[in-house]
Amino acid sequence: MTVRRTLFGRPLRGAAFDVAVAALVVLVSLAAAVNQPGGWAATAVGVGMAVALLFRRTHPSAVTVAVAVLALIQVIARWGPLIYDVAVLIALYSVVKYGRRLRDGVLAGAVAAVGVLLAAAQTPNVIQWWVTALWYALVTGAVWLVALNVRTRRLYVLSLEERATTLEREREAESRAAVAEERTRIARELHDVVAHSMAVMIVQADGARFMLDRDPAQARTAVKVVADTGRQALEEMRRLVGVLRDAGPAGADGADGLAVAADPEHRRLALAELPDLLARFDDAGLHVRSTVTGAPPALPPGLELTVYRVVQEALTNALKHAGVGAGVEVVLSYTAEAVVVRVVDDGRGRPLVSPAPSGGHGLLGMRERVTVYDGSLTAGPRLAGGWQVEVRLPLPSEPATEVIAA
Template sequence: MTVRRTLFGRPLRGVAFDVAVAALVVLVSVASAVNQPGGWAATLVGVGMAVALLFRRTHPSAVTVVVAALALVQVVAEWGPLVYDVAVLIALYSVVKYGERLRDGVLAGAVAAVGVLLAAAQTPGVIQWWVTALWYALVTGAVWLVALNVRTRRLYVLSLEERATTLEREREAEFRAAVAEERTRIARELHDVVAHSMAVMIVQADGARFMFDRDPAQARTAVKVVADTGRQALEEMRRLVGVLRDAGPGIADGSDGLVVAADPEHRRLALAELPDLLARFDDAGLRIRSTVTGAPPALPPGLELTVYRVVQEALTNALKHAGVGASVEVVLTYSDEAVLVRVLDNGLGRPLVSPAPSGGHGLLGMRERVTVYDGSLTAGPRPVGGWQVEVRLPLPSEPATEVIAA
């Protein structure tokens, strides 16, 4: 990170440069006090110009007026052009470069043109006055044109910076909107999961009430289902509240989550539907090979939904970026601690002719879903070519442990 030092609200480097310029004008004014026309009175005029130049960046128009007024005093006193008149050129350069309106620079150039004629008329010499005026005009015009060129470049750079800032704001706004949309979608799906669990609890509780006298063993089983389902629903509710909170932003990669066929909005998806999802993407042109390692445990509905959506978004990105005909490997690894999802493609497909409608936000959506279950997401290019997505989702603890932790 670059640290910019300031003095009186101005960059320290600029202040030091302006002080050096003013000191130079003072130096030549004092050094010429004995030999120059006007003596020490002319030196005071030069010192006044030098002091005014200290503010040439912040108040260029006012500085130019002050310097021009002091130069007029010099003309009225008939001292002729002096060495410290370089301050006039510096003021002219400053008003053209730093002035809020170019009109001030044009007006300063017109005043400088009149000053050129007056200075040429008071310049002692053996050559004709118009030759001297032409020389002064060339120098003054060159300074004005250089300042105009620097002003143009400065304004161009400022416009680029402003445009970049605007684009960054727009990108941040779009990113926040995408996060909000994805979190709303996740919250809606988790709400459906919790509602389903509550329905199961009600049905089992009603059944247990009627079976207490007829079949106590079956009633106890029903009550256990109610308890387990209630704990699971409570955990899903905690996650739902976490999604709705204003958490920090995840990552944005710009992918928009192309899907082949959108699922009905209120249908609860499960791992049993993964083969149908893979078949749809296979029909869309991907060459998919699926591998399952380990015995699939009984997962909470919300976690099943997350695994399903991760695979869906990863295949979507593979179809969009790797293209039709790409080889994709989907690996599901189940262990006692976590579910590991890996989706790898070789990146050797053909571009899509007409992309299907978007149904998510790519890596952004995956990141949000994985974060809900305290998982980890790794995505990036493969050394051998193509792209890989790896998600690790820790399995929830036993119900009894959850109750103690709560």
């Protein structure tokens, strides 16, 4: 965490520098008090200029006016140019660099040009006055141009910072919108899973009621299916409520809104359709190889859907970024505790000619889906080239019961 120290509401570093500049003007004014024209009265003018310079960053135009008035007093008193007149150049630099409008800097430059002529006329020397005026003009003009260059660079840096801040806000807003949309999509799909489970429970309960007297054993089996399916549906319902609660107003469409998802993207998907998915991406230009290790257990429908969507999104990203012709390996590993999905591409494809199949929202959408089932997601580049996505989804403590129709 960076701590910015301030003095009177200003950055400490800048305030300290301004104090040092003012102190230097005061010192040269006091050092020449005995020998300079005007004596202590001229020194008082120099000290006034030094005090005004303390506010050169916050009120540059006002400081320039104050220094100009004090310099005019010096001209009227015919003290001639004095060493503390360096404050005039500092004020000119400040109004060009820090002024809200460049017009103030241009007006200050015009006033400084008049001051150059007056100072040259009052400078005691043996050479012609216009030579002295030319020297003063070169110094003053150089200070004005340096200040203009610094102002331009300063405004450019500020515009870049503002643009970066705007882009960051836009990225955050897009990320929040993507999360809300993906959570709504997950909620729709989980709603379909729960609705399917409810339908199974009703069918099995009706079957058990009719078979209770004829075949008690089959009735007990049907009742067991009802209980197991109910437990599974309750767990999916908890996840559904959790998704909607996290989504807030942006993602909560209501129960009626979730139930009307009739397009193909919202139909119930299962791992049995995974070979068709791999074939579609293979036709799109990827060289897909699939491997399954371990004995696939009976997964809850919601977990099956998550595995399917993870593979779909990973293959979509591979097609978009690795390109057509890239080799992709899809590995499903089943253990007693979890199912692990790993999708690895070699990154050796060529740019796409046609758009890739649409998925969700990339890694953001995958992370949202995996989080629903308390899983973990690891994604990143490989040392050998390409990209790897690995998802680990813990299995429920109780295996899902196979549905037996009455």
